Amino acid sequence: MHAILLWTINDFLVYGNISGWVTKGYMACPVCNKYIPSHKLRSKIGYLSHRYFLPHDHAWRKSKRFDGKVNYQPSPILLTGVDVMQQLSHLKNLDYGKHPNNKKRSRSAEELNWTKKSILFELPYWCKLRLRHSLDVIHIEKNICDNILGTLLNLEGKTKDTIKARLDLEDTKIRKELHLVKRNDGSYIILLTCYTMSNTKKKSFCKFLKGIKFLDGILPIGMRGILKKDVTAALMELGDFCHRIYRRTLIMDDIKKMCIDISLILCKLEMIFLPAFFDVMVHLVVYLPNEALLGGPMAYQWMYPIQRFLGSLKRFVRNKACPEGSIAEAYVVKECLTFCSMYLRGIETHFNMDE
Structure with a gap:
């Protein structure tokens, strides 16, 4: 049997850890990449100028009500895996993890927001995928x-x-x-x-x-x-x-x-x-x-079913000193009761309700 990883589904913070792209700052959006739609505000960095994604001849392109300027900038170009690999080639050789030589350093302009090359690029087909990481x-x-x-x-x-x-x-x-x-x-x-x-x-x-x-x-x-x-x-x-x-x-x-x-x-x-x-x-x-x-x-693609399932597993915990054992024991009991309920006679369950 052969298995293939199509794409990952994760929240925005995990997105940065898996892809190697820092999801903070002016280039926090990994899809926009270096085509920055962000602006400096007094309290934070705002992602405005969604007129980028409108047709070039749209009337709102001329309006100054948004940021006081006329905007004819084209929409950001979606990068392919080959383009990403070319950007990652500017990264210097780093020792990841806890290492005495690891010190904070400022990234160069060529490195953009990349901090590492994801291990997933070791898969021969990964750079050819059009969708590598999906947002939850x-x-x-x-x-x-x-x-x-x-x-x-x-x-x-x-x-x-x-x-x-x-x-x-x-x-x-x-x-x-x-x-x-x-x-x-x-x-x-x-x-x-x-x-x-x-x-x-x-x-x-x-x-x-x-x-x-x-x-x-x-x-x-x-x-x-x-x-x-x-x-x-x-x-x-x-x-x-x-x-x-x-x-x-x-x-x-x-x-x-x-x-x-x-x-x-x-x-x-x-x-x-x-x-x-x-x-x-x-x-x-x-x-x-x-x-x-x-x-x-x-x-x-969303994580609603998995989140609900994890929530039900957390409710199985009765002994916080041994959460894994509590979950395993409660799960086995639930499976046994579900199996036995299929063969009960004279007791109405959702398995024999129509009998």
Whole structure:
């Protein structure tokens, strides 16, 4: 029997460990590579300018509302395995692991964000694969959900609408209606945004949130009458995009259309939320249609079934001093009970319910 490794599926931090690409800094996106769509903000690095992915003749290319500039830059070029190998050839010979000669050093411009050559490149076919590492969508979905809910509800430590975020607007000289107003005593007045909710609306919104996920297409309905139409419409389009890409059956033409749709959705969100909202996790959504095009439907790539199974194994632990033994013993008991229940007579189970 012969086995082949098609691609890996992991969260963003593990992505960096396996691929050898540092997922931090200005070039945190491994797909964009050296074609940097990031900008320096006061509190963080923002991944904006999703106009890169729009058609060259799109009207929003001329608009200065996004970052105060006209943007005709082409979209990032997706690198092949051969291109990656050429970049990795600039890495110097390093001793990995704990070694007395290992010291922190600054990477050269040719090394980009590469720190090592992945051991997977020892496979003769690895550099020929178009998709080598796939992003786990459950972590992307969670981070986007946290960003949106934290900003809408103005949760402390979660909201992206902060003083530094408002100062970012002054630095780029855009959206003057949201700039800070300075008082005589040196304090600032934070003006309301289109997504600002009163305490009454927050309470009614939280009641609707109870027991509902964000990206299941139901939550945006609860925003009607609470937020403005353009905010609700953009979030509903984002939820609809997730619904379409999570389908178990996808059509090639639909995936190509979703590549343009997600670019438009992110541009609409850029005109609503502040630049600090757009971290690298929000930016990675733009590449999900391409991964679905290469690796198949996202419903067969995400880690939801595995996470649920691991959660059930963790619940088997009764003795924390011997967790492996607890899991093994409980799993054997469960298998035995399942097997015996198939042959029970006079006792109704889901195996003999129809008898």
